[in-house]
Amino acid sequence: MKESASGKTFQVVNATLLTLIGAFMLFPFLYVFAVSFSSYKEFIQADFLIWPKQWVFDAYDYIFKSDAFIRSIFFTIYVTILGTIVNLLFTSSMGYALSRPVVGRKPVLVLVLFALLFPAGLIPTYIVVKETGLINSIWALILPVAISPFNLIVMRQFFLSIPGEVVESAVMDGATDLGIFARIVLPLSKPALAAFGLFYAVGHWNNYFGGLLYMNSPEKWPVQVVLRQLVVVNETNTLRVATEMVEQMPPPETIQMAALLVATVPILIVYPFLQKHFAKGVMLGAVKG
Amino acid sequence: MQFWLKRLYRDRFLILLMLPGLAYFLIYKYLPLVGSVIAFQDFSPFLGFLESPWVGMKHFAVIFEDYEIVQVLWNTLNISFLQIAFAFPAPIILAIMLNELRSNGWFKGILQSIVYLPHFMSWVIVVGICVIFLRGSGVINSFLGTYFGIDPIPFLSDPAFFKPLIVLQVIWKEAGWGTVIFLAALAGVDPQLYEAAVMDGAGRFRKIWHITLPALRSTIVILLILRLGTVLDTGFEQIFLMLNPFVMEQGNVLDTYVYFKGIVQSDYSFATAVGLFKGVVGFGLVWGANRLAKRFGQDGVY
Numbered sequence: 001m002k003e004s005a006s007g008k009t010f011q012v013v014n015a016t017l018l019t020l021i022g023a024f025m026l027f028p029f030l031y032v033f034a035v036s037f038s039s040y041k042e043f044i045q046a047d048f049l050i051w052p053k054q055w056v057f058d059a060y061d062y063i064f065k066s067d068a069f070i071r072s073i074f075f076t077i078y079v080t081i082l083g084t085i086v087n088l089l090f091t092s093s094m095g096y097a098l099s100r101p102v103v104g105r106k107p108v109l110v111l112v113l114f115a116l117l118f119p120a121g122l123i124p125t126y127i128v129v130k131e132t133g134l135i136n137s138i139w140a141l142i143l144p145v146a147i148s149p150f151n152l153i154v155m156r157q158f159f160l161s162i163p164g165e166v167v168e169s170a171v172m173d174g175a176t177d178l179g180i181f182a183r184i185v186l187p188l189s190k191p192a193l194a195a196f197g198l199f200y201a202v203g204h205w206n207n208y209f210g211g212l213l214y215m216n217s218p219e220k221w222p223v224q225v226v227l228r229q230l231v232v233v234n235e236t237n238t239l240r241v242a243t244e245m246v247e248q249m250p251p252p253e254t255i256q257m258a259a260l261l262v263a264t265v266p267i268l269i270v271y272p273f274l275q276k277h278f279a280k281g282v283m284l285g286a287v288k289g
Numbered sequence: 290m291q292f293w294l295k296r297l298y299r300d301r302f303l304i305l306l307m308l309p310g311l312a313y314f315l316i317y318k319y320l321p322l323v324g325s326v327i328a329f330q331d332f333s334p335f336l337g338f339l340e341s342p343w344v345g346m347k348h349f350a351v352i353f354e355d356y357e358i359v360q361v362l363w364n365t366l367n368i369s370f371l372q373i374a375f376a377f378p379a380p381i382i383l384a385i386m387l388n389e390l391r392s393n394g395w396f397k398g399i400l401q402s403i404v405y406l407p408h409f410m411s412w413v414i415v416v417g418i419c420v421i422f423l424r425g426s427g428v429i430n431s432f433l434g435t436y437f438g439i440d441p442i443p444f445l446s447d448p449a450f451f452k453p454l455i456v457l458q459v460i461w462k463e464a465g466w467g468t469v470i471f472l473a474a475l476a477g478v479d480p481q482l483y484e485a486a487v488m489d490g491a492g493r494f495r496k497i498w499h500i501t502l503p504a505l506r507s508t509i510v511i512l513l514i515l516r517l518g519t520v521l522d523t524g525f526e527q528i529f530l531m532l533n534p535f536v537m538e539q540g541n542v543l544d545t546y547v548y549f550k551g552i553v554q555s556d557y558s559f560a561t562a563v564g565l566f567k568g569v570v571g572f573g574l575v576w577g578a579n580r581l582a583k584r585f586g587q588d589g590v591y
Contacts, residue, residue, distance in 0.1 A: 010493045014389050015396070021383065022403045025465065028418045029406075031428065048428065094310025102303040103296045108311065115314055118572045120321030121564030122544075123551040127334075128321050146313045177302035206411030208526050213552065224413045231417035232530055253421075260417055267409050274409065275402060 029264075036060070036258040040251040058250040059258035069259060071219065072226040075138075077266075079222060080204040083142040087200040088193055090146045091155055096181050098152075099159035100167075116149035129214060140214035141207065141222065148203075151196055158192045159185065195277040198270060205266060223263050231256045328562035348562035358546070358563065365542040368528075369520040371452055376459045377516060380467025381509060385501055387468060388475045389493070404465025412526040415462050419454065419531075420445060446535035455531060455540075470512075471505055478504045511582045518578025521571050543567050 030050045035043050036059055038052040063069045098105055098112075125144065134140035162185060170180045186193070208224040215221055229235045234252075249255070297304070328348055330341040352358050383404065390397050407415065422428050423444040433439040444450045478500065486496050525544040532540050541549075543563065551560025 007493060010389075011391055014386055018386055018390065018400055021386075022400050025407055025461065026403050028422065032418060032421070048432070090310050090313060093306040097303045097307035097310075100300075100303055102300045102307065103293075104304075108307065111314055111319075115318040117575055118322070118568055120318055121325055121561055121568060122547050123557055123561045123564055124321035124324035124327065125317065126552060127324060127327075127557065128317065132316075143313070144317045146317070147310055149318075152310070177300070178305070181302075181306060202409055206409075206413075208411060208413050208530075224411050227411075227413045227417060228530065232413065232420055234420075253426075256417075256421065260414060260421075264410065264414060271402075271406065271409065275405070 032257045032260050036254055036261050038254065040254065043251070043253060056254075059254035060262075062250050062255055063259050063262065068218070068221075069223075069226060069262075072221050072223040073262070075220065076205060076223040079138055079141050079207075080201050082138070083145075083204040084197055084201045086142050086146055087148075087151075088197055091148070091152050091196065092186065092189070092193065093181070094147065095152050095155035096159050096185055098156045100177070112149050112152060116153070126213060135214055136216055136220055137214075138220075141204070141210045145203070145207075145210070148200075151199070155192060155196060158189065162188055191277065194273070198274050198277055201270070202267065202274070227259060227263055230259055325561055325565050325568075327558050328565045330558055332558040332561075334557070344558075348559045349566065351559065352563060352566055360538065361541050361543055361546045364539065365521055365523055368452055368455055368523050368542060371456050372459060372523075373513075373516055373520075375456050376463065377513065379460045379464040381471055381505065383464055384468040384471035384475065384505075385497060387472060388501065389497070401465075401468075404468070406465070407462045408466035410462065412524075412530055415458055416527065416530040419458060423454075443535075445531075446533060448536045448539040451531065451536040451539045455528065458527060458531075471508060474505055474508045475501065507585065510585055514578045514582045514585070515575075518575040519571065520574065521567050 027050070031048070034049040034052050037055050037057070038049060039054060039056045042053060043049065098109060129135065129140055129144055134143065166184060166188070167180055170184055175183070206224065207222065208228065211222040211225040215225065324338065327338050327341065329343060329345060330338060331344050331347075332338060332341045387397065387401065390400075420427075423430070425441040425443070429444070430441040434441065444454065482500050483496055486500060491499065521543060523542045523544060525548065528540060528542055529545050529548065532545060544567075547560045547564045547567070550556045550563065
């Protein structure tokens with residue numbers, strides 16, 4: 001199709017604006033990346049660092065020697081893996097059962113829907129977690145968020161879309177519901193499990209509130225809580241908990257940015273997979289009914 | 290009776306599959322709902338909610354007399370409406386711009402990857418980056434100082450900047466992600482409509498006005514109605530992370546207020562009453578919003 005002159009101008013203006021918007025979204029990451037690898041001198045002199053002239057690794061050296069930071073990273077990896085497994089097990093098994101004409105399906109669905117619309121308050125939930133003895137336990141970060149009601153409903157919708165003949169023929173062959181679920185339905189649901197697994201995993205990795213509420217002792221802080229102390233509250237000595245660091249400390253700014261970046265890396269690693277799967281996940285969400 | 294026993298036996302494995310999830314809902318969703326009765330007590334953790342004295346509507350009565358809560362409620366609604374006015378249209382505009390981008394598959398692809406990315410960052414990271422940029426010694430202030438000779442502006446502790454910053458952060462984090470649903474709606478538009486419009490002599494903006502926007506109208510209306518149903522929700526993490534003593538009066542919202550009262554000051558009953566108040570009003574709003582959305586001929590959320 002031929003483009004008129006004004007059409008071309010429009011294209012150029014539009015593309016330029018979009019490039020600027022993209023830069024606006026990307027620039028903070030580039031800046032944090034560059035500063036974390038810069039010397040203090042360069043950081044002080046330059047206004048807009050996006051590429052260090054001279055690569056300095058002091059900040060990374062420092063945080064990787066810090067017990068507090070490394071501990072929080074490994075703790076969070078552990079929570080993320082264990083939590084996501086629990087999420088997927090609970091959500092898929094309940095979602096599948098509710099996609100079959102099981103006894104009591106209607107009332108249970110109403111129960112789930114009501115929980116979605118009327119979330120229990122913060123304080124009573126906190127008291128229940130406390131009374132069940134989960135404070136300072138890794139399970140406090142996992143059990144209270146074992147199922148997202150919304151994900152459950154979308155996953156049930158996905159199971160409903162599996163052709164009934166598949167299940168029926170398995171029933172003919174004498175398979176039990178458990179066998180059908182484990183051997184037929186789950187393998188067929190890999191895309192959905194991947195999409196929800198990634199969403200749940202990102203949720204665990206990014207969870208700050210749970211750590212703030214339920215983890216009282218600094219040794220059990222998830223990485224987001226440590227980051228908040230370090231960057232937002234500006235308590236650079238957070239990293240020194242239980243570590244005697246005799247060497248000279250690199251400037252706090254570069255340490256903060258190195259820590260931000262290290263905490264972002266896992267997301268950046270799964271991001272390509274997220275991108276591949278989220279479209280499916282979002283579209284699944286769009287066809288609920 | 291026999292019929293039911295038979296069905297229970299037939300569905301025994303499905304019931305087994307349902308049990309963990311059911312237990313989850315009962316313990317972590319419904320037990321706290323039942324526990325909300327402490328809003329009508331002077332709850333003491335030592336007595337538990339069976340022994341704590343009942344005080345009726347005492348705590349609810351305070352809600353409407355307390356100056357601080359009026360302020361908190363105002364902040365909540367204010368921030369929410371600012372979000373609706375500024376953060377809500379952002380993805381619509383961005384989606385239209387992306388949609389207008391001609392060919393250039395790779396350019397569009399990279400751009401989309403970039404604008405989706407912030408959505409997956411935690412609020413700690415977003416607020417952390419914001420703090421790094423805006424603090425006294427941050428990039429923005431040193432830039433203003435070097436080139437314009439402006440003294441450092443206390444962006445983070447000046448109450449005037451609090452609400453704009455909250456809205457700006459939401460736009461930065463979620464505008465790109467928000468385009469997904471609008472782009473999906475636009476993918477379904479028949480290209481012949483655009484061709485016909487060109488035949489009729491329509492320019493770029495006429496096409497956007499008469500074809501693109503009407504194609505998005507129902508999605509926009511539904512999302513707007515549903516958004517209005519959650520005006521009392523401002524999210525806890527972002528606002529909590531941005532709060533400091535200087536901006537408390539402008540920034541304290543219902544969610545953070547309940548946290549400070551309940552967890553920090555251990556005023557369980559009163560904080561629960563405020564939470565319950567928010568829950569009941571929120572439930573009414575969401576329920577009403579969903580009915581409205583359905584009336585507009587869409588599925589609604591459930």
